[in-house]
Amino acid sequence: MKLPDRKITIISGHYGTGKTEFAVNLAIAMARDGCKVALVDLDIVNPYFRSIERKDELERAGVTVYVTSLGGKADIPSLPPGIMSVFIDPDRQTVIDLGGDPGGARVLGYYKPQIDQTPHDFWFLVNRNRPENATEEKVIAYLRQTETASRQKVTGIINSSHLGRETTVEDILGGDAFAAEIAGILGLPLIYTVAERKFEDELRSQVKGSFFPIDLYMIKPWELSETKGGHFAWLET
């Protein structure tokens, strides 16, 4: 799979498409590839399952994290001024994690002057297993509302169809075909099919989108017993 070559990559899609999970994985993949990379969490509408919960892992991987918060784990939707630096720093690439509805996407309009002058991509995630994503019409209507609210045009579609821990090969392949069809209707490229790493060998050659393997970072608290000896990552030094 090819990592982003533009300076800014904006990630959006409906709640539950896995935006934050993908944004965190993308930033870490770019950092591991040798990029100087920042992750900007502009999700001002979702109070839980935020990338700030994985700030330590991201920073350890070499990712600089900007969050819409006054610090700590509190969700206070303020835009830290440091975000502006991502448009200025000449050798840094940035992933922007945008909120999961048109209301949340509106915040991007604030940065329109900077984004318009910066080479960027705006990728829209699709999860066919979410009821609000169940038909092509619903996805396209949502995408258009998001474009209007954010004052930016989507440049690519990503299939991230999943059912959490119950995701099957059929969910991923069905979602891949569904997302490819939507991309075709919109005249946009299907960038990736995103799925857990364990599916990579089986599916890499079968999907229309380039296979983007992810590790699960945005896990639920009780899933910690399956990793890390049952500790929250942020309690570890």
Next chain:
Amino acid sequence: MAKELWKGNEAVAEAAIRAGCRCYFGYPITPQSEIPEYMALHMADTGGVFLQSESEIAAINMVYGASGAGARVMTSSSSPGISLKQEGISYMCGAELPAVIVNVMRGGPGLGTIQPAQGDYFQATRGGGNGDYRLIVLAPATIQEVVDLMQEAFDLADQYRIPVMMLLDGMIGQMMEPVEWTHTPASDLPGKTWATTGTEGKRPPNIINSLFIDPDACNRHNQHLEEKYKKIIENEIKYSINDLVDAEILFVAYGTPSRLARAAARLLGEEGIKAGVFRPISVWPYPYDALREAASQDSVQAVVTVEMSTGQMVDDVRIGVNGVKPVSFIGQAGGVIPSPREVADAAKKALGR
């Protein structure tokens, strides 16, 4: 039907609509605002009413009015907003009005925080309003269970003419899980002959009221309510038990902490310690007898209560266990979720290891 990925709050709203709820009155508050948002988008399609009231107090009184007129009605809020509704809830219990009230709990007291907590257990099970009254309080632990219990919540409310509270924490409201929608047959419920639907000159007016100014009449009304609560205790207790066979530790937890307890049980299993989980699904009526029976099993050495509070349900656990085994508590409050490791370590401490 294929499974779909649903956010807890959206599932609450959709399940209510599918259960025949046609009136929603509420006011937004994190972490439950997706409920009114979903209702605003979808209630009109059913011919029902969505109304964002001017306050939580107004909303619960609209629920009182709609319920009195025979409608299937609900409201939802989160902790501070539920506090504001307490007067209306007490009045509804007094007037015997059915409704579903969803509390997606966050950290308190006061405005607290928007992260998940369970500090409203006393309020929900002991009553935050005045007078001798009870609510049926159901506490699901998965999104599938949220969906399955919503229909039942509305049916129980109508059957007993009582408000039913769905007691969720913010994690259940905000997380996503796969859901399978199954057809629930309509319950065989009596008609609402008591509702104020208009006499058309054919019968005496129905009166909905919680004022019984004569003390003897008020006492009789209280005794009548008490008989109803006893029937509910007899018939409507719900709980689940996992991995009780040979368990040395018995965790007791509801909602999100029940899942932390099961995760802790897995960690303990890796160390050769067997742990079971007792999960009340109805926290009023509370499954005291079933809990005592589980705790009485010979293998159980210690009962460990897990909550996202500083210790509230643990009082009910002590009442249920009634001294047959030692009861201890592990929890965090104010929006912090205990980790499975912390819970497992508390269990080891209770065993003296």
